[in-house]
Amino acid sequence: xxxxxxxxxxxxxxxxxxxxxxxxxxxxxxxxxxxxxxxxxxxxxxxxxxxxxxxxxxxxxxxxxxxxxxxxxxxxxxxxxxxxxxxxxxxxxxxxxxxxxxxxxxxxxxxxxxxxxxxxxxxxxxxxxxxxxxxxxxxxxxxxxxxxxxxxxxxxxxxxxxxxxxxxxxxxxxxxxxxxxxxxxxxxxxxxxxxxxxxxxxxxxxxxxxxxxxxxxxxxxxxxxxxxxxxxxxxxxxxxxxxxxxxxxxxxxxxxxxxxxxxxxxxxxxxxxxxxxxxxxxxxxxxxxxxxxxxxxxxxxxxxxxxxxxxxx
Numbered sequence: 001x002x003x004x005x006x007x008x009x010x011x012x013x014x015x016x017x018x019x020x021x022x023x024x025x026x027x028x029x030x031x032x033x034x035x036x037x038x039x040x041x042x043x044x045x046x047x048x049x050x051x052x053x054x055x056x057x058x059x060x061x062x063x064x065x066x067x068x069x070x071x072x073x074x075x076x077x078x079x080x081x082x083x084x085x086x087x088x089x090x091x092x093x094x095x096x097x098x099x100x101x102x103x104x105x106x107x108x109x110x111x112x113x114x115x116x117x118x119x120x121x122x123x124x125x126x127x128x129x130x131x132x133x134x135x136x137x138x139x140x141x142x143x144x145x146x147x148x149x150x151x152x153x154x155x156x157x158x159x160x161x162x163x164x165x166x167x168x169x170x171x172x173x174x175x176x177x178x179x180x181x182x183x184x185x186x187x188x189x190x191x192x193x194x195x196x197x198x199x200x201x202x203x204x205x206x207x208x209x210x211x212x213x214x215x216x217x218x219x220x221x222x223x224x225x226x227x228x229x230x231x232x233x234x235x236x237x238x239x240x241x242x243x244x245x246x247x248x249x250x251x252x253x254x255x256x257x258x259x260x261x262x263x264x265x266x267x268x269x270x271x272x273x274x275x276x277x278x279x280x281x282x283x284x285x286x287x288x289x290x291x292x293x294x295x296x297x298x299x300x301x302x303x304x305x306x307x308x309x310x311x312x313x
Contacts, residue, residue, distance in 0.1 A: 015029070026050070039068060046228040073092055087234050107130045138262055140272075180220045260286065
C-alpha cells in the first residue's frame, strides 16, 4: 500500500544545485551513508520528477544509504538546454558521472524508472567503473538494435505510436502543455488522436493525492514538457553515438522490477534480460501493478530495493 506524502515533508529534504557537465542539476539528498555502503542515485522518467521517488528516499536513508535524487536534465529545477542534441543518453550519463564527482564518490548504485531506466542501463555500459550495481524499473535493458530504432518503431507501430508522434519538435510539446492536469492523469497512451479529443475530467489514481498531483501540475506548467520529449528525439542519435558499445555486457549486479499490467511490456518485453545482464539477481513482477510502480506500490518496491542492496555486501 502507498501512503500519500504531505508536500511539506518532501520539501524538508535538502535540495541543492550541482554543477555538472556544463549544466546544473537540482538534487535532493538525504542520509549520511553508513561506512561501506555505496551512495544510491535515483533517476526518474517521463513525465516525472525527483518527487517521483518521494517514497523511497527516507526508506533507503534509514537503511544507511546516502540517497541522491536529481531532477534530470530538462526537468524541474535542473537546466533545460534548448538544443535538442543536448539530450542524448551519453550526455545524460555524463551528468550523473559529474554528480558522483561532486560528492567525491568513485561509484554508486544507480536506480532508474522509465527513461531513468534507459539512462542507468546506459550508465552501467558506458561508465562501468562508476556503477556498483544497477536497477531498472518498467523499461528492460535490450541488446543494441540492428538499425536506428525510430524507423523500426514507425514501421511496426505506426505514425501515431507515442514515441513516433513525439518526434516533431513543438507538436507534442503544445498538446501535452495545453492541459497539464489532463496529461498527468490520463489513462491512455499519448497520441495525436488522444490530443484531438475533448479534455477528460478524471480523478488522480489512488496512489496520488490531490496535493501530490498539484505539485506535478505546478512544476510542468512552469517548465513544459520539451526537455523530457527531447530524450525521445535523440533515440537514433544515441544509437549512432553508442556504436562503440555494441556487444558490451553489463557485469555489475542488477535487478529489474516491473508491473504485470505495465503497457510498456507489450512492445518492450523483458524476455532477454540475461542476454545483456550477466549478474541478474532478480526479475520482480508486481502482480496487478501498472507503470508508475515506485509510487503505486512503494512498499513492495522499497522491499525489493533493500533486499537487493543488502545482498551487495
